[in-house]
Amino acid sequence: MLARRVLQFLIVFASGLIFLMILKYSLTLSDYVIPSPLDIWHTGKDILTVYFFDTLNTLSVAIIGQIISVFLAFSVGIGARKSTFAGSFIKAAAYNIQAYPIVAVAPIIFILLGDGFITRLIIAAMICYFPLLLSIIGIMSEPVTDIEHFYNVTSRMRWQLEVKIRAFENMHKLITVISGSTTLAMAGTIVAEFIAADRGIGHSIRIALYQSDLSRILTALFLIGIFISVYQGMLEWAGERIGNRWHVSN
Amino acid sequence: MILSLTNLTFQYPDTEIPVFRTLNFSLDSPGFHALFGASGVGKTSFARIVAGELTGFSGQLYIKDKSIVLYSYNQERLPGWGTIRHFIDSTTPSSMIEMKKQLIDIFGLSDCINLRFSQLSLGQKNRVNLIRYLLQEFDLLIMDESLANVDERLRETIILKIKESFPDRYFLYISHNLMEITKFSDTILIFRDIEKIPQTLTLKGLDIASREMPDRDRLETTVLEVMNAC
Amino acid sequence: MGRRENRKQVACFKLTGTGIKMTQYLKWLFFWGMVFATITVDIPLGNAQEDINYRLKWLFNTSVAGDLYALDMGYFKKEGLSVAVKAGSPERDAIRELELGQAQFGVASADQVILARSKGSPVIVIAQLFQKNPLQWIYRAEPGTLSNLSDLKGKTIGITYGGNDETIMRALLKKGGIPEKDVTLFSVRYDYTPFYRKRVDIWPVYINSQGIILNDKLTENGEKTGFFDPSSYGVRFVANSVVTSLKTLRERPAMVQSFIKALLEGWKESLAPENKQKTLSVLKKYDRDTPTDIREKQLAITRTLIIPEGDAHLGYIDREAWRQTEQIMLEQGLIPKPVSVTDILFQDGFGPTQKKQD
Numbered sequence: 126m127l128a129r130r131v132l133q134f135l136i137v138f139a140s141g142l143i144f145l146m147i148l149k150y151s152l153t154l155s156d157y158v159i160p161s162p163l164d165i166w167h168t169g170k171d172i173l174t175v176y177f178f179d180t181l182n183t184l185s186v187a188i189i190g191q192i193i194s195v196f197l198a199f200s201v202g203i204g205a206r207k208s209t210f211a212g213s214f215i216k217a218a219a220y221n222i223q224a225y226p227i228v229a230v231a232p233i234i235f236i237l238l239g240d241g242f243i244t245r246l247i248i249a250a251m252i253c254y255f256p257l258l259l260s261i262i263g264i265m266s267e268p269v270t271d272i273e274h275f276y277n278v279t280s281r282m283r284w285q286l287e288v289k290i291r292a293f294e295n296m297h298k299l300i301t302v303i304s305g306s307t308t309l310a311m312a313g314t315i316v317a318e319f320i321a322a323d324r325g326i327g328h329s330i331r332i333a334l335y336q337s338d339l340s341r342i343l344t345a346l347f348l349i350g351i352f353i354s355v356y357q358g359m360l361e362w363a364g365e366r367i368g369n370r371w372h373v374s375n
Numbered sequence: 376m377i378l379s380l381t382n383l384t385f386q387y388p389d390t391e392i393p394v395f396r397t398l399n400f401s402l403d404s405p406g407f408h409a410l411f412g413a414s415g416v417g418k419t420s421f422a423r424i425v426a427g428e429l430t431g432f433s434g435q436l437y438i439k440d441k442s443i444v445l446y447s448y449n450q451e452r453l454p455g456w457g458t459i460r461h462f463i464d465s466t467t468p469s470s471m472i473e474m475k476k477q478l479i480d481i482f483g484l485s486d487c488i489n490l491r492f493s494q495l496s497l498g499q500k501n502r503v504n505l506i507r508y509l510l511q512e513f514d515l516l517i518m519d520e521s522l523a524n525v526d527e528r529l530r531e532t533i534i535l536k537i538k539e540s541f542p543d544r545y546f547l548y549i550s551h552n553l554m555e556i557t558k559f560s561d562t563i564l565i566f567r568d569i570e571k572i573p574q575t576l577t578l579k580g581l582d583i584a585s586r587e588m589p590d591r592d593r594l595e596t597t598v599l600e601v602m603n604a605c
Numbered sequence: 606m607g608r609r610e611n612r613k614q615v616a617c618f619k620l621t622g623t624g625i626k627m628t629q630y631l632k633w634l635f636f637w638g639m640v641f642a643t644i645t646v647d648i649p650l651g652n653a654q655e656d657i658n659y660r661l662k663w664l665f666n667t668s669v670a671g672d673l674y675a676l677d678m679g680y681f682k683k684e685g686l687s688v689a690v691k692a693g694s695p696e697r698d699a700i701r702e703l704e705l706g707q708a709q710f711g712v713a714s715a716d717q718v719i720l721a722r723s724k725g726s727p728v729i730v731i732a733q734l735f736q737k738n739p740l741q742w743i744y745r746a747e748p749g750t751l752s753n754l755s756d757l758k759g760k761t762i763g764i765t766y767g768g769n770d771e772t773i774m775r776a777l778l779k780k781g782g783i784p785e786k787d788v789t790l791f792s793v794r795y796d797y798t799p800f801y802r803k804r805v806d807i808w809p810v811y812i813n814s815q816g817i818i819l820n821d822k823l824t825e826n827g828e829k830t831g832f833f834d835p836s837s838y839g840v841r842f843v844a845n846s847v848v849t850s851l852k853t854l855r856e857r858p859a860m861v862q863s864f865i866k867a868l869l870e871g872w873k874e875s876l877a878p879e880n881k882q883k884t885l886s887v888l889k890k891y892d893r894d895t896p897t898d899i900r901e902k903q904l905a906i907t908r909t910l911i912i913p914e915g916d917a918h919l920g921y922i923d924r925e926a927w928r929q930t931e932q933i934m935l936e937q938g939l940i941p942k943p944v945s946v947t948d949i950l951f952q953d954g955f956g957p958t959q960k961k962q963d
Contacts, residue, residue: 272452
């Protein structure tokens, strides 16, 4: 699964590069507009180690942000699953906040908290939290009647059991939602770094953009793609392991 | 008398035709009773009203004070993260442990007790579900096609065991098996089409409590009565 | 309704098996589609269009007063040109647009031009708008703060990593013989809070835009300010110039001449003291957010940055400053080898169309 994901990414990335080269040579564009394969190779080689650690730095913030988001989304989602008022209020608030472009909100966070780790973390968490929350509220507020009926009519239902039943029955959805939120967390961290942080691959992309260096941007995109593919692949693998352990049927 | 319904009328919201109207029925004595009728005539709706799971009806519904009414149906599932044994054990009151062993044995589930619910056949699933309800505290248990997909001989065994083990409880059994409900039921509430007046009829079944073959003529007569009533 | 929304939301993620693969492919196709679309959009496939696009370096503000004045007062039209003046941004690179045919003229900073040329881009400078680089550093003018280069030692200095302020500051540090370990470089973005909170001692600003705003705010708080000007220490890093492609220059010299004539005429008139109100009105039309009093101050400073000293004419290309800019970039490894900077600069000039400043 992991190897397949990485391979898929490599194929897509290579196709993109080939397309760029076709464009470059058919329109006789200079290396300033689209760098030559040799330029990309040399830049990539020179910058790979630095960008590798930058991307790792970004990914680590994204993962922590995602973990916080998942915990928060589960807490709020579980808390709001019963209450019609709280549920609809949280959903409305989540939809509204989601509608704000993060680039508009991020400067406020930077002003309040500076441009360090916490700010990047909060922005990453913000970007992946609300879609997660909406999905988890959706899952947690949907009764699995055929299983829950017995426990309800015999007064044996406890909130922990209810949550467990709903999580188990929607395991594939949850894994897909959490895995999907990886991209959001990563995108959120990169956006944060791009706007204001002084670390991470988003910061490096911004510098490369200032320097009009597409080779560096392509190297950054390559590493981001690889890291996301590997991380998502690992999440799916872990999800599959948990599913197998719990005997979740497909 | 545990249950009495007078002039019960029920209609689902946003529909034009009631499921049933001015229905009267009572359960006067413990035992095995049945609801019979074609699909869609309102048996399940009736059962869920009695169990308190469906509201919005008119008429009078009387259930004896402090009586526990449970409704079970054949689509129910057990959670998937544990074995059948785990879930049955965790929901069996200590007073019913001996009964649990007997039921598992008689219901033919000894071999699959350590499997997970998803690994069972449809008939096994229905039997497992019925067992866990039988082990609960109840006065009236409604069994909505609870023995579907179970072979005929085993069904008879199970019904006879229920009758033998719970003589002072009430059962309302919903089934499409005419012979079965005729043989084993005491009272049979027959649901007919909404246009027919009265919409329901109550007949007496043979209420057999053992494997002995009933009187052939009596059985045939009762079967015909039930068929004609539909 | 809530439940329906939930389902809808959940459905967004309801992807299993081949669904995930398909979605991944679509996601990446979409991603690359966006990358390529950004690069290729509007690439003309047929003959050159008659409309002329002029891509600025930054958003509409007082720094582009002459460009907007030329447009609004019909100087381009008078020359028979239909010009669209377009705002710029870091993502909108005029030189790339020239090469892709999306723009015929643009504004680019000298480091951009030199870098592009070092990578083979056929870009040429036809006028140097800013005779003096507006990029300076604002600081709190406490006694002994910054009276010479060595005062930078021990300071926390704001720079935009990758921006030309980083290049300029590194050049200043080198000139002052100050190793990087003796200063603290602070990554600067849009938010001035670190400077307000005194976490940063000197903060890079364009003296004719944010410089005025920051200066006003600090003055209101009773603080004295000063501006640290690199050119005072001999670092003359060229700022914005008007560029076009060699192809446009060779194939349509008359059009280029007409354009630059109209543009410089616009700049000249916009900066003339008697046209101040007109210029402010034009600016207000395109930049509604800046208060008038600030705009007025910005215009006054812009005038000093654009109008050359001595006999030079508007748009004068200061070859010596360009050579120094190239040298700085070379020393800092921003370009691998010299680019023969004089080849980038339009040799023939537009003498007949330009009037010398008194």
